[in-house]
Amino acid sequence: MNDPRTDAGELAAYGYRQELKRTLSPWAVFAIGFATISPVVGIYAVVQLGFVFAGPAWIWAVVVAALGQLLVATVYAELSSQFPMTGGVYQWVRRLGGPRLGWLTGWIYLASAIASLTTVAYLGASWLHMLFSDGALSPAAHVLLGVVFIAVALGINLLGVNPVKHFLNAGIIAEGVASLAISVILLVFVRNNGFGILFETLGAENASGGSVLAGFLTCLAVAGWAFLGFDATTQVAEETERPRRSVPRALLRAYLFVAFTVLLTGAAVTLSLRRPGDAVAGETADPVFAAVTQGLGDWSAKPFVLLVLIAFVACAISIQTYIGRAVFAFARDRQLPFSRTLATVGARQIPYVSLIATAALAALGLLLGLNGNAAATLISFGSGGFYFVFLTVAVVALTARLRGRxxxxxxxxxxxxxxxVINVLAVVWLLFEAVNIAWPRAQLAPVGGSWVQVWAVILVFSVLFALGLVYVAVAKPHTKLAGNPAQEEVKVP
Incomplete structure (x- = not known):
């Protein structure tokens, strides 16, 4: 019999055996959270679009998104402190809001997480190409390099938890150099613009029909992508020592450190860019790369690309780590087709089948990249689903809190x-941002795209939600749970 005072004993009180290897220290959990949110991936995914839609004032959209998401991260930290189980949002909503809603939330979460892995691989493929070539990258080659990116991250994950920790540590070092050190150098020695430029748009509103507000809202919709992934720490709770204490602390520390780094890097790039108007016009494809090479010299190009590439690989590894655990948690409760197979834990005490399955699905998503530049579309897909999940979790938590559950x-x-108070504010923020992200915008669709591509986020997630409802009605996964989770006592064992 498990001692209820131990980590395994607390897990047993929720009806689960200790199957995963519990070797993650507080630092390792922080590393997973930091690498998943990734200031490098976040800033490079949104900076170009930010300049195009809001000009140098794009940084204030990042500030708003950072503050809003801090509210959400705090609610997640409270929940993770009480429910130290792999599965995160699925487990919380299942217990506080009922098994059907828990299944639907977990379903959208998995789809969004896989889309985020696809996005990171797609963006990372560009840096992989830049490391070896200065030529143009065709859509087909872009997709192929993205597949290579996912395959490498999967291979490292399949080696086990300890190799993953080492690679994530390397990613943190790379992020520190690529973000913090270079940002400080740019601010101190290479500043070409005064602070007043942070309040200018330089005509960026023309991309939104002349409306500064519309441009800012579009930028804010994209900026939300920079602050996703803090919940990765909750997915490894069953592999963490003293998870009730370690997981929420790692979550908040990782989030705050990343938010500070993203804002510092964004400000440094904007203030040091020689010709910010070119970034607004879209003539500077990568403002960050331009600011670094202009400020430090051409010699810095390849070393900088290598640092960024390491950070992207670490981010992909971390995303695969938590997606695999999320699928494992779902399958362990017999909530998915082929659950018995997906819940398989190998000799290295990792859910290797779930890791392989999610990597394959993320690779299929790269086919969207065959239609030219798919970055904005992929970011919208990932952000849209995650913000729906954020909103669901925040509303369920608030309702359960007010009802005494x-x-x-x-x-x-x-x-x-x-x-x-934080919970209420989080719900208000998420209601606004979820609508803002889902709002159909032609400027975020591929050039010349049809109405289907403009409405893609709403259409895709409506279809996913409808499929989820059909599956719940037909397969009745909630009846396969041990007992009735909707009636479980919501208290610490």
Missing amino acids: WNPAAGQLRLGGTGL
């Missing part, structure tokens, strides 16, 4: 009345 004080992170 959830007592946050039972966890180790105790915010008292402040937690309720």
Whole structure:
């Protein structure tokens, strides 16, 4: 019999055996969270689009998104402090909002997470190409390099937890040099613009019909991508030592460190760029790369590309790590087709089948890249799904809190009345940002795209939600759970 005072004993109180290897230290959990949110991946994914739609003032959209997501991260930290189980949002919503809603939330979460892996691989493929070639990258070659990117990240994950930790540590070092060190150098020695430029648009509103507000909202929709992934720490709770304490702390520390780094890098690039108007006009394809090479010299190009590439690989590894665990948690509860196979844990005590399956699906998503530049579309897909999940979790947590079904004080992170205020503000923020991201915008669709591509986010997730409802109605996965989770006691074992 498991001692309830141990990590395995607490897990057994929720009906699960200790199958995964519990070897992650607080630092390792922080590394997973940091690498998944990734300031490098976040900033390079949104900076070009930010300049195009809001000009140098794009940085304020990042500030708003960072503050809004900090509210959400705090709610997640409270939940993770009380439910130290792999599965994260699926487990929380299942227990606080009922098994059907838990399944639907987990379903959208998995689709969004796989889309985020596809996005990181697609963006990372560009840097992989830049390391070896200065020529143009065709859509077919872009997709192929993206597949290579995913295959490498999968191979490292299949080696086990310890190799993953080493690669993530390398990623953090690369991120520190590529973001913090270079940003400080740019701010101190290579500043070409005064601080007043941070309040200018330089005509970027022309891309939004002349409306500064419309351009800012479009930029804010894209900026939301920079602050996804902090929940990765919750997916490795069953592999973490003292998860009630370690997971929420790692989540918040990783988020705050990344948010600071993203804002510092964004400001440094904007202030040091020699011709910011070229970035607004779209003539500077990569403002960050331009700012670094202009400021440090052409010699810095390849070393900088290598640092960024390492950060992208670390991000892909981390995303695969948490997606594999999320699928494992779903399959362990017999919530998916082929659940018995997907829940298989290998000799290295990792859910290797889930890792392989999700990598294959992410690679299929790269086919979107055959239609020219798919970055904006992929970012919208990933962001749209995640913000729907964020909103669902925040609403369920608030409802359970107000109805007395959830007592946050039972966890180790105790915010008292402040937690309720934060929860309410998080719901307000997410209602706004979810609508803002899903809003159909022609400027975020591929050039010359049809109405289907303009409405792609709403259409795709509507179809996914409808498929989920059909599956719940036909397969009735909630009846396969042990007991009735909707009636479980929501308290610490």
